[in-house]
Amino acid sequence: MELFVDTADTNAIAELAEMGLIDGVTTNPSLIMKSERDIFEVVREICDLVEGLPVSAEVVATEAESMVAEGVRLSKIASNVVVKVPLTWDGLKACRILSGDGTKVNVTLCFSANQALLAAKSGATYISPFVGRLDDINLDGMELIAEIVEIYDNYDFETQVLAASIRTANHVCDAAKIGAHVATVPPELIKKLVLHPLTDKGLASFLADWKKSGGEILK
Ligand code: G3P
Secondary structure (H helix, E strand, O other), X not given: OEEEEXXXXXXXXXXXXXXXXXXXXEOOHHHHHXXXXXXXXXXXXXXXXXXXXXXXXXXXXXXXXXXXXXXXXXXXXXXXXXXXXXXXXXXXXHHHHHHHOOOXXXXXXXXXXXXXXXXXXXXXXXXXXXXXHHHHOOOOHHHHHHHHHHHHHHHOOOOEEEEEOOOOHHHHHHHHHHOOOEEEEOHHHHHHOOOOHHXXXXXXXXXXXXXXXXXXXXX
């Protein structure tokens, strides 16, 4: 499974990119607002930081023609920009036009398998089902990931399932087990994936024994 980072925080992206941990970046209007930066400036910087990896930038128009116009502007920032459009009727129209022109499109705000079916037929490169927001209303977000993976597999759709609104370490592991192509994860959660109490306990005991041995590796 590919791991994207879900943020517009360039410091966090730079650290993760340097470690080779991420395969792409996703942003949305809320994350851009949080960065307190101009969308063109911040997306350009992100595209430079991740050198050719996919970077999703979202349109804010609600009507197809304007979504396409915004998408064209965003895609001019860099060749690795993926235009994000919402899963509405107009979003699907825009997806069809943009993908027909060779632009990669991430269809976002997906909450049902039927929506995902339509997005695939419209030529989406990625479909973004929101796991956490379904869990928030007491539905099973991961069940939606499983349904979409099954449907896309049944018919060999090329659209990649990008599990979004990922909130927990279990979400990441479950998305990988189900076969999502990508999970987009906030940087703080990516950092938490490394943690295990037995790792800390084991390291503490190794270091205590090493101290007793009086040995040195770097003299
Ligand atoms: O980028 C879309 C998605 O990942 C948002 O997540 O936590 O705001 O539901 P969240």
